[in-house]
Structures are given as C-alpha cells and as structure tokens.
Amino acid sequence: MAVRKLAPEELQPESFVFSPETEAFAQQQIAKYPPGRQASAVIALLGKAQEQAGGWLPRKAIEAVAARLDMPPIRVMEVATFYTMFNLEPVGKYFIQFCGTTPCMLRGAGDIKRVLEKRVGDQNHVTADGTFSWLEVECLGACSNAPMVQINDDYYEDLTPENFEKLLDDLAAGRPVRKGSQIGRNRSEPHEAVNTLQDPSLYDGSVVGAWRKRFEEQAKPAETGEAEAAIASVPQEARAAKPGAGRPIESEAADTPAERVKQGETPFNPVDQKEAADPSVATKGKSHTEEGARSAPQSSKSYVASPGAGAVPSSPTTPNAGTPPAQSETRRDGSESKPGVVVDKDNMTS
Ligand code: FES
Incomplete structure (x- = not known):
C-alpha cells in the first residue's frame, strides 16, 4: 500500500x-x-x-x-x-486500475502489467499527453474473468497482451471500445464449452417437487420415531419444586462460648474458655451487632445465603455497605469508630 x-x-x-x-x-x-x-x-x-x-x-x-x-x-x-477510491494526485484521462491479486496473476496479469509499464510507464505516472495513468489495486471482484482492469468506471476482462494493447490503442484514438469481456463471453459464463448444468430436465419443470417429495419420504419414519421418543421422555407427573429453593438456609447457631459448649464445641480461645466456664464473667465487648439486637430483636438463628438470590452476609466482621452513621460507636476518647465496620471479638483469634 x-x-x-x-x-x-x-x-x-x-x-x-x-x-x-x-x-x-x-x-x-x-x-x-x-x-x-x-x-x-x-x-x-x-x-x-x-x-x-x-x-x-x-x-x-x-x-x-x-x-x-x-x-x-x-x-x-x-x-x-x-479510501483508495479517492485519488490524491492527478490521473490520466483514462485512469487504469490494474488488478494484481492472485487469481488475476495466475491467469496472466503479469503480462498485462508489462504492457502498462511499456505503454504508460510507472504507476502514478501520467503520460505526456495526459491520456493514461495506472495503479495496481487489490481484487476488483471479477476473478472469474481474470485478468482484468478497471478503466475509469468500467471493467475490461479476459485480457491478453494483444487485446489489451488494442484496447489502449482504441481509447487513445477515441474509437468505441467493448466493455466487459474482451473475448466475447457473456458475463462469467464458461470460457469455452459449456460443461455443467446441461440436463434439460433442469429447465423443463419436470423435476420440480421431486427432490422435496423424496426428502419427505425419507424423513417420515425418522420423524415418527423422534416424536414418540419425545413423548416418552416427558414426565407423566409434575414434581414439586424443592421447598427451600431460592430461600436462605436456616440453621441454629451459637452466639456465645457457653452456648457453643452446650452444643458440644470446645473453645480454643483462652478468653472463650473462661467465659464458657462462667458466663457471668463474659468479656465479650458490646458490638454493633449487640446494639442492633436491642433495637431490633433477632432470633438465635443465623442465615447463610443460598447460592443465588437473597444472599445475606454471614460474617459479622465484614463492613456492611450502607450502614447508617448513627450506628457508629463513640469511644471514650471522643473518637468514633468507622461506620459500618463491626468487630466481633468471638471471631478473633489470638
Ligand atoms: S483477483 Fe483480479 S478481480 Fe479478483
């Protein structure tokens, strides 16, 4: 390019x-x-x-x-x-776009290029009389009639060095020229003898519907079998959906070391061990969770999000997005803890 x-x-x-x-x-x-x-x-x-x-x-x-x-x-x-269709430099009266892509090259475009170099000169060069200039371009979409060139708005196809030289002569002399194929074939019909699509029945209407009928006959037993198999695979009784589908899974959970011990757990944190032995000396700090429990009574159940909808955060140490600043705890030194960050000492390990 x-x-x-x-x-x-x-x-x-x-x-x-x-x-x-x-x-x-x-x-x-x-x-x-x-x-x-x-x-x-x-x-x-x-x-x-x-x-x-x-x-x-x-x-x-x-x-x-x-x-x-x-x-x-x-x-x-x-x-x-x-866009290469816009020429940025002057061109000849007849601007020749020469196709140098593979199909044209395989069909002799190299010879056409040599004619251009001999008659016109290098690419992007306008002849002294201003008649011709040429440019090599990519496939122009007439490969079946290769080799070819486009001159101004028209295609000239099935070129040979001889007929191309004559074409240039005629253009230069102002004589009428033949557009399209230069060997007289109609559009892109077969070059020489017609060897395909010669069965007369293709054109007399006698085979119309024959193929379709054959396909219908072949498809009949297969279709019947498929329909029966499809009916057999449909469950005869509708099954109810799982009761818990889409809902949080509910389970009993211990909130304190004492309750955990009651349920058979052994505390490994020394502080928890002490509290489990004597719940009256509970050292558990007042967390936001507890504060929240006073204003909004909670059951002793925790909720674990079921996969998918309705996920409920199960970890109290996770900052709760959207927690109102009012829940922030004022410390003794007057500073405030970060809103929404809940610290549960039960879940802290030493
Ligand atoms: S390769 Fe020349 S027209 Fe397609």
Whole structure:
C-alpha cells in the first residue's frame, strides 16, 4: 500500500468551487439525512468533487466539501486519505486500475502489467499527453474473468497482451471500445464449452417437487420415531419444586462460648474458655451487632445465603455497605469508630 498523501503544492490548484451540477448533487445527498447529520454525505460529495476536478482530489476540493458539510477540514481529510477510491494526485484521462491479486496473476496479469509499464510507464505516472495513468489495486471482484482492469468506471476482462494493447490503442484514438469481456463471453459464463448444468430436465419443470417429495419420504419414519421418543421422555407427573429453593438456609447457631459448649464445641480461645466456664464473667465487648439486637430483636438463628438470590452476609466482621452513621460507636476518647465496620471479638483469634 502506497503512502497516501496530498499532491505536491505545485500541482495543487489555487481554488475549487462547486459547479452548479455538483451543488445540486450535494443538496440531493444532504437531504437524505436528518438535520445535523449532513456529514453522512461526505463520501458522496468527495466522489462528486473528484469527478469535477478531473479524477483526483485537490486540497481545495477537500476543504470545499468540509465547508459545505460544516465539518472540520481534518475530518474530511481523514476520509479522503483513507479510501483508495479517492485519488490524491492527478490521473490520466483514462485512469487504469490494474488488478494484481492472485487469481488475476495466475491467469496472466503479469503480462498485462508489462504492457502498462511499456505503454504508460510507472504507476502514478501520467503520460505526456495526459491520456493514461495506472495503479495496481487489490481484487476488483471479477476473478472469474481474470485478468482484468478497471478503466475509469468500467471493467475490461479476459485480457491478453494483444487485446489489451488494442484496447489502449482504441481509447487513445477515441474509437468505441467493448466493455466487459474482451473475448466475447457473456458475463462469467464458461470460457469455452459449456460443461455443467446441461440436463434439460433442469429447465423443463419436470423435476420440480421431486427432490422435496423424496426428502419427505425419507424423513417420515425418522420423524415418527423422534416424536414418540419425545413423548416418552416427558414426565407423566409434575414434581414439586424443592421447598427451600431460592430461600436462605436456616440453621441454629451459637452466639456465645457457653452456648457453643452446650452444643458440644470446645473453645480454643483462652478468653472463650473462661467465659464458657462462667458466663457471668463474659468479656465479650458490646458490638454493633449487640446494639442492633436491642433495637431490633433477632432470633438465635443465623442465615447463610443460598447460592443465588437473597444472599445475606454471614460474617459479622465484614463492613456492611450502607450502614447508617448513627450506628457508629463513640469511644471514650471522643473518637468514633468507622461506620459500618463491626468487630466481633468471638471471631478473633489470638
Ligand atoms: S483477483 Fe483480479 S478481480 Fe479478483
């Protein structure tokens, strides 16, 4: 891919003004889009400006399009330099886009390229009389008629060095030329003898429906079997959903070392061991949980979130998002603990 940049200053015209035809085209294109979306017409207007400028886009034409669409010139410049259909340097009266992609190369595009180099010169070079210039491009989508070139807006296919030289001669002399295939085939039909799709029954309607009927007959037993199997697999009695599905799992839980010991646990924390032996000397600090319990009585049950919906935090040491600042505890030194952070000494290990 060649570097795409604007033509040198010495080639740039001093001005560019929309012709009446270009202006009418611009109005028609802009009218296709809602108010304020006129920038959507940028490619169409650049194409028309290129046509008016003789097949390429001078800087002034790009700026004129930007002004007409109320766009920053750099935005239009980005479009013009991105798309290879916009020529940034002058081209010949007949601008030849030569396809150099694999299918064309396999069918002799190398010979066509040699003709261009001999007749026109290097790429992006305009002949002295201004008649021809050429550029190698990627596949133009006519591979079945390779090798081919595009000259201005038309395709010329099935090229050989001989018929291509004649084509260039005719164009240079202003003689009429044949567009499309240069060997006379209709579009992309087989090159020589027609060897496929020759069965007359394909065209007389006699086989219409025959294939479908055959498929229906073949599918019948299989379909019946599938339907029976599907019916057999459906449970005859509906089963109730699990009672606990989607609800928190409820379990008894010990809140104090004494209750834990009652339930068979052995405290391993020395403080818990002391409290378990004599609950009256409980050293457990007043936590926010306890404070909360006074204002909102809780059961001695803890809730563990079931997988999925309704998750309830089970760890009291986890900061509770959204805990109101009112629950923060004022310390003796006047400072406040962080709102929402609950410390449960039962769960602290030494
Ligand atoms: S490769 Fe040349 S047209 Fe596709």
